[in-house]
Amino acid sequence: MEQNEFDHDLNIDRLGPATVPSPKRVMRYTADDERVIAATDPVAIARQLAAGQAPASFEAAGPREFLFFNPDGLRAGIVTCGGLCPGLNDVIRAIVLSLYHHYGVREIDGFRFGYEGLNPDLGHEPLQLTPDGVEMIGELGGTILGTSRGDQDVTLMVDTLVARNVRILFTIGGDGTLRGAAAIAAEIARRNLPIAVVGVPKTIDNDISLIERSFGFVTATAEARRAVQAAHNEAEAARNGIGLVKLMGRESGFIAAYSALADSQVNFCLIPECPFTLEALLPALAERLRQRGHAVIAVAEGAGQQLVGRDGARDASGNVKMGDIGLFLKEAIKDYFAARNVSISLKYIDPSYTIRSLPANAYDSAYCLLLGFNAVHAAMSGRTNLVVGYWNNHYTHVPIPAAVSRRKQIDPEDWLWTSVLLATGQPRELV
Known part of the structure; x- marks a missing residue:
């Protein structure tokens, strides 16, 4: 990629300080100052350093020692949007398992048929997701939540989150879904609400900027x-x-x-x-x-x-x-x-x-699991308006505005x- 592709603000928004000790003890936490260098050309990096500039870098993904959200009584929501893609069910399963087993979150809404599920006027009652309910869904193609295309009234969607006391929304989709997630995050910020919005990159075309590979692409x-x-x-x-x-x-x-x-x-x-x-x-x-x-x-x-x-x-x-x-x-x-x-x-x-309707292969299933886990880690720490990415063999946090700033394409x-x-x-x- 050209160096100017990294000319974006790569800092991640946070809802507030993380002060709640994580209930999940792990071998290694990710420190807040851990970064993943964006550029891969050592000549370009040396040139930046010689000019006194810090090379562009992404915030590293992973579990944090301290959380923003107290897991007790916390409710999260998941939505899948756009066209089908191998791995959608794997990501749903990973998010549910991580919320439940890593953090003790017991209330998880699966909003039906994309962003339509956040519009109360359309009457799509959310599914209640549990580890038992998602145990075998990775073997299925498609998405158990259903999907749709198109915009919904952002004020109504945020009203739904508030009414259901949803404090974290996971949006699984491509460019259009991420733009919708950014709009939801902006409305949440306008209202000064403590609700996190975290995306997982789904596009069979592998065309999301600043993300090395979207899930489902290997299977496709x-x-x-x-x-x-x-x-x-x-x-x-x-x-x-x-x-x-x-x-x-x-x-x-x-x-x-x-x-x-x-x-x-x-x-x-x-x-x-x-x-x-x-x-x-x-x-x-x-x-x-x-x-x-x-x-x-x-x-x-x-x-x-x-x-x-x-x-x-x-x-x-x-x-x-x-x-x-x-x-x-x-x-x-x-x-x-x-x-x-x-x-x-x-x-x-x-x-x-x-x-696009196939179940994910083994490689994509493992990738989906880790994307889902890292999405939960990011949300629980209070990070928002981001999509979980993958760059140079590291999982990363990418601001949604940067991810949707341009279409990733093949350079001739x-x-x-x-x-x-x-x-x-x-x-x-x-x-």
């Missing part, structure tokens, strides 16, 4: 690899076979990129960050067929939007609705070769909803995209 990439393998098998088994796979990735092509790296079976990886034209892509595809007799294309859903055209309509989360680049390419490829009297066998695979000049080009053999420019 593993399943996308299966789709790519199927497309490769189909393509290789036919004369002039083409496997076309559309993967999730509205503005960031991480799933497509890592799927291309997994087995080196992808010959063309198309992502939103790198524009392409049919005039460049289709002749390159024809040359690949001439040389090797088959080809595999992985395209992120947000790629090539200048080709399909968009009417500016937005979904309930405020995102611009994407044109279907997968179906567009399918027809464009068929028309191109038909016009040249070249017979092809094209198989189109769109595993998007299959991928960075090592990741260079590696994709080497793995696929596609031309550097397809324009």
Whole structure:
């Protein structure tokens, strides 16, 4: 990442001094002054130090020796928002287990259907979450709390928290969810209420800024690899076979990129960050067929939007609705070769909803557990308006305003995209 990506206030808001001894004795507490260096380039760090500047750093996550909240009689709430993602239930389970077993919190509301659950006018009664109730939910895809998209009246949502005496709200979601969490935190601060808001980063696209990896991404990439393998098998088994796979990735092509790296079976990886034209892509595809007799294309859903055209309509989360680049390419490829009297066998695979509704794999499940634990540690210490992150092998606290300040994307000049080009053999420019 560029150095200016760290030009944000990375200090974490607190509700007040932490004076309550933690009931959980651990081998090691995290000190309040522990930091995780943000930049990884030693030259840039040396330059900052020479100029008398402290390198940008995140507050380290982890259990604190002293808490802001007294666990006795404390009530917490959990909400899941946006699209489904592997690991949602794992995070719910981790938060419940940590609240209950680490801190003795017995009252945990699971608000139903996203932020709708905080709007009393919609009548969604919260679930009462217990360790027994969440014991096996990690084996399930989706979310036991349900989800939704779209805004709700922030004043009504905070009124609900006050009416139910909820002192901690955990929001599990992506960019839109975090913006909603920031709005809730701002309204809480305006009213000077002792309520903490802590986010957990959920987005299958892995596009939250200042967070190395969002949960569910590893599972999504593993399943996308299966789709790519199927497309490769189909393509290789036919004369002039083409496997076309559309993967999730509205503005960031991480799933497509890592799927291309997994087995080196992808010959063309198309992502939103790198524009392409049919005039460049289709002749390159024809040359690949001439040389090797088959080809595999992985395209992120947000790629090539200048080709399909968009009417500016937005979904309930405020995102611009994407044109279907997968179906567009399918027809464009068929028309191109038909016009040249070249017979092809094209198989189109769109595993998007299959991928996002899966249970998390073992790696993501462990990651979800630690994200959930660290979210609880942060909230109990009185920290608020933050999302738990992961950076350079450390769990971190990231202010929500910094996390949503920009979309994390693949840098076409960075090592990741260079590696994709080497793995696929596609031309550097397809324009």
